[in-house]
Amino acid sequence: MSTPLRLGIAGLGTVGIGVVKIVQMHSEMLGRRTGRDISISAVSASSRTKDRGVDISGYAWEDNPVALGSREDVDVVVELIGGENGVAKALVETALAHGKHVVTANKALLAHHGNALAQLAEDNGRSLRYEAAVAGGIPVIKSLVEGLAANQITRVMGVMNGTCNYILTRMENAGLPYDEVFEEARKLGFLEADPNLDVGGIDAGHKLSLLSAIAFGTKVDFESVVLQGINAVSIDDIKLARDMGYSIKLLGVAQMTGRGLEQRMSPCLVPETHPLGQLQGGTNMVVIEGDSVGQIVLRGAGAGEGPTASAVMADVMDIARGLQLPTFGQPAETLVDAPPAVVSTGAPWYLRMVLLDKPGALAKIATILGDCGVSIDRLRQYHHDEPHAPVLIVTHKASSDDITHALEMFEDCGVVVGDPMALRIETV
Amino acid sequence: MSTPLRLGIAGLGTVGIGVVKIVQMHSEMLGRRTGRDISISAVSASSRTKDRGVDISGYAWEDNPVALGSREDVDVVVELIGGENGVAKALVETALAHGKHVVTANKALLAHHGNALAQLAEDNGRSLRYEAAVAGGIPVIKSLVEGLAANQITRVMGVMNGTCNYILTRMENAGLPYDEVFEEARKLGFLEADPNLDVGGIDAGHKLSLLSAIAFGTKVDFESVVLQGINAVSIDDIKLARDMGYSIKLLGVAQMTGRGLEQRMSPCLVPETHPLGQLQGGTNMVVIEGDSVGQIVLRGAGAGEGPTASAVMADVMDIARGLQLPTFGQPAETLVDAPPAVVSTGAPWYLRMVLLDKPGALAKIATILGDCGVSIDRLRQYHHDEPHAPVLIVTHKASSDDITHALEMFEDCGVVVGDPMALRIETV
Structure with a gap:
C-alpha cells in the first residue's frame, strides 16, 4: 500500500455521517479496491457535541470549516456544507489553493461558480469532483x-x-x-x-x-x-x-x-x-x-444518506486511485461560451384553460392559435357542470415562442378565465 | 498535447468499423477530452479488400492479427475477433506481454481466461479493459x-x-x-x-x-x-x-x-x-x-455498431487519459476463490405441468410438493378442452433444491405428461 489518503470533512449532516460510516465500516474493502488506506483526519460541523450515532472522537475538530482547507494532514476536503456562497465557497477555494483535492455535493456552488473553481482546481493540479451533486447515488x-x-x-x-x-x-x-x-x-x-x-x-x-x-x-x-x-x-x-x-x-x-x-x-x-x-x-x-x-x-x-455518501466516496476513491480529470471532462x-437558445425546439403542447361559456369563445381561441402559427391537433371541452367551460387543447409541434405569444394574446381576448396552463409534450 | 495514443485494431466487423468511424469523425473531440491525439496505426481482418464503407488505406495491414500485438507503433490493441481461444487469446497474450494495453469486447475470452489475463496485464503494468463485453453501450x-x-x-x-x-x-x-x-x-x-x-x-x-x-x-x-x-x-x-x-x-x-x-x-x-x-x-x-x-x-x-464502439472507445479514452485500474477493480x-452456491436462495416458483385427467392426479402432485417441503400459494387448472389437464402452481418461497427434488418425483409419479416447466419468480 502507498501512503494513506486523508480526508477533512466539513458538514456532519445526513451525508457527512454517511461518509464517516463508509470509511469506518468498509476500511478493508476501500483499501483493497484503491490500494491505499483512506482515513479521516479532521472534521467540522455546527455542533461538536451533538450525538450523531458515530464516534468522531478520533478526528481533529475545527470550529471553522475553512481551516480544514489548509491543514497539513488533509489531502482531500469533503465539502458537505452547501450553499452557493459563504463558508462552502471559502472552504473550497482555500482547499484548492492549498493543493488539496475537493469532493463536494454542492450543486448550487458549482452552478454559480463552477467555471472559476474548475480553473482554480486545474491551476493547482488538483481534482474538484461532485458526483454527489447530481442525482444522488447514480454515477x-x-x-x-x-x-x-x-x-x-x-x-x-x-x-x-x-x-x-x-x-x-x-x-x-x-x-x-x-x-x-x-x-x-x-x-x-x-x-x-x-x-x-x-x-x-x-x-x-x-x-x-x-x-x-x-x-x-x-x-x-x-x-x-x-x-x-x-x-x-x-x-x-x-x-x-x-x-x-x-x-x-x-x-x-x-x-x-x-x-x-x-x-x-x-x-x-x-x-x-x-x-x-x-x-x-x-x-x-x-x-x-x-x-x-x-x-x-x-x-x-x-438523495438520502447512503446513496449520496456512496457518490461522495466514489469520488474519494477515484482520487485515491490516482484518477484525475478536469472538472467538466x-x-x-x-469550455466555450454557448449562446442560450431563446426559443426552444418545437414540440406538441398541452394547453388547458377555462373559457367563458358564451358563443364564439372557442372560435376566438382557435383563431388566436392560428394567428400565432400554432395548429391544433386535438381540442376537447372536457366537462361542463360549471358556469365556465374548461378546454383541453393539444397542439401540433410549435415553438415555445409561438406558444408564449398565444398565451399573451389569450390574456386580453376577453374569453379566458384565469391563467391557462401550458406544458410541453416531450418526445423521449 | 502529449504523445498520441496509437491503436492496432484486430477485427473489422460491425464493431471494428464503428471504432474506426469514431476515431476518424471525432478526432478533435477525442483530443479535447483526453488531451491526446488518438490514431490508428494498423489493422487486421479477414479480408483486406472488402468494401467496409470506411477508408482504411492509411493504416498498416497485418494478415495475422497476432502480429498487431508486437508492433512498435501500437500502444493499445483493440481485440474484436471474438472466441474464447485461438487467435483472440494469442493476440491478447502477445499484446500484454509486449507492454501494450488491451481493449476487448470478448466476453467468452474473459469468462474463460479472465483471471490469468488480468494477472498478465498487471504483471506487465498495462490495462486490460472490456466495457464493450457486457451490455453493449451501457457503462x-x-x-x-x-x-x-x-x-x-x-x-x-x-x-x-x-x-x-x-x-x-x-x-x-x-x-x-x-x-x-x-x-x-x-x-x-x-x-x-x-x-x-x-x-x-x-x-x-x-x-x-x-x-x-x-x-x-x-x-x-x-x-x-x-x-x-x-x-x-x-x-x-x-x-x-x-x-x-x-x-x-x-x-x-x-x-x-x-x-x-x-x-x-x-x-x-x-x-x-x-x-x-x-x-x-x-x-x-x-x-x-x-x-x-x-x-x-x-x-x-x-449490441450494435454504435453502442459497442462507444464502449470500446470509452476504454481507449480512459487509457489515453492515463486512468489505469486492475482488470476486475x-x-x-x-480475487478470492468463492465456493459456488449449489442451492440458490429461496424464491416463489412458477410451475406449469400437464396432468392426466384422472381422479387423484392433482392430489398426487400436491402431496409430492408437500413431501419436498414446497408449499403451494396458488393452484389453478386453467383450461380443460383437451384430453389432459394443464395446471399452474405458484409456490411459496422454496429453494431450487426442493423444487428440483419435486420435479424428479413428478417424473415417476405416473400422472404428469411431458416435462413440467419451473421458473423462479424473482424479487426485484
Missing part, C-alpha cells in the same frame, strides 16, 4: 465524463429532484391536489428550508447546468436555464395527461441546437410507456443520448 | 468498478442478451410461439452462428461471470454459472405469467450468500411494474444493488 457524472466520452452528446434529460417527483406521483396515484401533497411533503421533511429551491425547479436546474457543461463542452451557465416550477400543476392536468397516456414530470432537458444551447427545467408530459414516465416517488433518472451509443437511462435514489479553458 | 463495468466502488455489492442482476429479450418480448407482444419467433430472429440476423450461445444463456452467462468477479472480489468462475436457456419457454408460460402481472425475462442474478456465490442465468418471472419487467426488444438492463446506494438501474442498447492476486 451520472462519471458516465458522462468517462463512460460515454466517445459520444457527441445530443441531449441530456432527467428527473433530478426527488421531492418534486414525489409530489407529482403522489398527486397522480392518490388523486390529491397539489396544496395537500405539498403540505404532506413538508411534514415528511422532504422540502428544503426554502421550498422554492425544490418546487421552483432551482435545485434541479443547478444539476442540469452541470450536466450541460460536460455534455456540450460549454461553460456552466445556470443563469440561462429556463425554469418553471411545479406549483401550478393541478390535479386536473395530471388526470387529463394520464387519459392521453402521459405522466407529468419535472423534466430537465439540455441540448445544443442551431439557435444555441437549450436548457430548461419544467413540468412536461412524458409518455407513460417510457422509463421517465414510469418513475415513481423520490427516485431520480437521467437519460443521456449520444451519437454512437443511442439512449442510455440511469435510475436510482436521488475537458480543460476549463477549453 | 456498467465502469459503474461497478468505479462509480459504486464504495459499496459492498449485495446483488447484480441483468437482462444481458438482446436476442433472447427480443424473442421473449416478441412472443409476449404478438402472441407467437417460440419456434416461430426463433425463426424470425434467425432471418433478421439476430442469432449467433451457434444459436445456443444466445438462447442457451451462454453468452449472457459469460457476461454475468465478469460482473460477479468485480462485484464480489472473486475469481471469474463461469463454470459455476447455473444456465437455463429460453427454448423451453412456451407462449402459455408467457400468457400465464402476464395474467399474474409478470413478464418472463432471461435474467442473470449474482449474489454472495451464506452458502457461497450464487450465479444463475435463467428465464424468470419478474414484476411487470419493475423496469426489468418492462424491458422491450434488444435493450439490455443491469441492476446493481449496494449496501449504501440501494438499487441502481442502467439501461441501453446491448482490485489486484488479480486478491
Whole structure:
C-alpha cells in the first residue's frame, strides 16, 4: 500500500455521517479496491457535541470549516456544507489553493461558480469532483465524463429532484391536489428550508447546468436555464395527461441546437410507456443520448444518506486511485461560451384553460392559435357542470415562442378565465 | 498535447468499423477530452479488400492479427475477433506481454481466461479493459468498478442478451410461439452462428461471470454459472405469467450468500411494474444493488455498431487519459476463490405441468410438493378442452433444491405428461 489518503470533512449532516460510516465500516474493502488506506483526519460541523450515532472522537475538530482547507494532514476536503456562497465557497477555494483535492455535493456552488473553481482546481493540479451533486447515488457524472466520452452528446434529460417527483406521483396515484401533497411533503421533511429551491425547479436546474457543461463542452451557465416550477400543476392536468397516456414530470432537458444551447427545467408530459414516465416517488433518472451509443437511462435514489455518501466516496476513491480529470471532462479553458437558445425546439403542447361559456369563445381561441402559427391537433371541452367551460387543447409541434405569444394574446381576448396552463409534450 | 495514443485494431466487423468511424469523425473531440491525439496505426481482418464503407488505406495491414500485438507503433490493441481461444487469446497474450494495453469486447475470452489475463496485464503494468463485453453501450463495468466502488455489492442482476429479450418480448407482444419467433430472429440476423450461445444463456452467462468477479472480489468462475436457456419457454408460460402481472425475462442474478456465490442465468418471472419487467426488444438492463446506494438501474442498447464502439472507445479514452485500474477493480492476486452456491436462495416458483385427467392426479402432485417441503400459494387448472389437464402452481418461497427434488418425483409419479416447466419468480 502507498501512503494513506486523508480526508477533512466539513458538514456532519445526513451525508457527512454517511461518509464517516463508509470509511469506518468498509476500511478493508476501500483499501483493497484503491490500494491505499483512506482515513479521516479532521472534521467540522455546527455542533461538536451533538450525538450523531458515530464516534468522531478520533478526528481533529475545527470550529471553522475553512481551516480544514489548509491543514497539513488533509489531502482531500469533503465539502458537505452547501450553499452557493459563504463558508462552502471559502472552504473550497482555500482547499484548492492549498493543493488539496475537493469532493463536494454542492450543486448550487458549482452552478454559480463552477467555471472559476474548475480553473482554480486545474491551476493547482488538483481534482474538484461532485458526483454527489447530481442525482444522488447514480454515477451520472462519471458516465458522462468517462463512460460515454466517445459520444457527441445530443441531449441530456432527467428527473433530478426527488421531492418534486414525489409530489407529482403522489398527486397522480392518490388523486390529491397539489396544496395537500405539498403540505404532506413538508411534514415528511422532504422540502428544503426554502421550498422554492425544490418546487421552483432551482435545485434541479443547478444539476442540469452541470450536466450541460460536460455534455456540450460549454461553460456552466445556470443563469440561462429556463425554469418553471411545479406549483401550478393541478390535479386536473395530471388526470387529463394520464387519459392521453402521459405522466407529468419535472423534466430537465439540455441540448445544443442551431439557435444555441437549450436548457430548461419544467413540468412536461412524458409518455407513460417510457422509463421517465414510469418513475415513481423520490427516485431520480437521467437519460443521456449520444451519437454512437443511442439512449442510455440511469435510475436510482436521488438523495438520502447512503446513496449520496456512496457518490461522495466514489469520488474519494477515484482520487485515491490516482484518477484525475478536469472538472467538466475537458480543460476549463477549453469550455466555450454557448449562446442560450431563446426559443426552444418545437414540440406538441398541452394547453388547458377555462373559457367563458358564451358563443364564439372557442372560435376566438382557435383563431388566436392560428394567428400565432400554432395548429391544433386535438381540442376537447372536457366537462361542463360549471358556469365556465374548461378546454383541453393539444397542439401540433410549435415553438415555445409561438406558444408564449398565444398565451399573451389569450390574456386580453376577453374569453379566458384565469391563467391557462401550458406544458410541453416531450418526445423521449 | 502529449504523445498520441496509437491503436492496432484486430477485427473489422460491425464493431471494428464503428471504432474506426469514431476515431476518424471525432478526432478533435477525442483530443479535447483526453488531451491526446488518438490514431490508428494498423489493422487486421479477414479480408483486406472488402468494401467496409470506411477508408482504411492509411493504416498498416497485418494478415495475422497476432502480429498487431508486437508492433512498435501500437500502444493499445483493440481485440474484436471474438472466441474464447485461438487467435483472440494469442493476440491478447502477445499484446500484454509486449507492454501494450488491451481493449476487448470478448466476453467468452474473459469468462474463460479472465483471471490469468488480468494477472498478465498487471504483471506487465498495462490495462486490460472490456466495457464493450457486457451490455453493449451501457457503462456498467465502469459503474461497478468505479462509480459504486464504495459499496459492498449485495446483488447484480441483468437482462444481458438482446436476442433472447427480443424473442421473449416478441412472443409476449404478438402472441407467437417460440419456434416461430426463433425463426424470425434467425432471418433478421439476430442469432449467433451457434444459436445456443444466445438462447442457451451462454453468452449472457459469460457476461454475468465478469460482473460477479468485480462485484464480489472473486475469481471469474463461469463454470459455476447455473444456465437455463429460453427454448423451453412456451407462449402459455408467457400468457400465464402476464395474467399474474409478470413478464418472463432471461435474467442473470449474482449474489454472495451464506452458502457461497450464487450465479444463475435463467428465464424468470419478474414484476411487470419493475423496469426489468418492462424491458422491450434488444435493450439490455443491469441492476446493481449496494449496501449504501440501494438499487441502481442502467439501461441501453446491448449490441450494435454504435453502442459497442462507444464502449470500446470509452476504454481507449480512459487509457489515453492515463486512468489505469486492475482488470476486475482490485489486484488479480486478491480475487478470492468463492465456493459456488449449489442451492440458490429461496424464491416463489412458477410451475406449469400437464396432468392426466384422472381422479387423484392433482392430489398426487400436491402431496409430492408437500413431501419436498414446497408449499403451494396458488393452484389453478386453467383450461380443460383437451384430453389432459394443464395446471399452474405458484409456490411459496422454496429453494431450487426442493423444487428440483419435486420435479424428479413428478417424473415417476405416473400422472404428469411431458416435462413440467419451473421458473423462479424473482424479487426485484
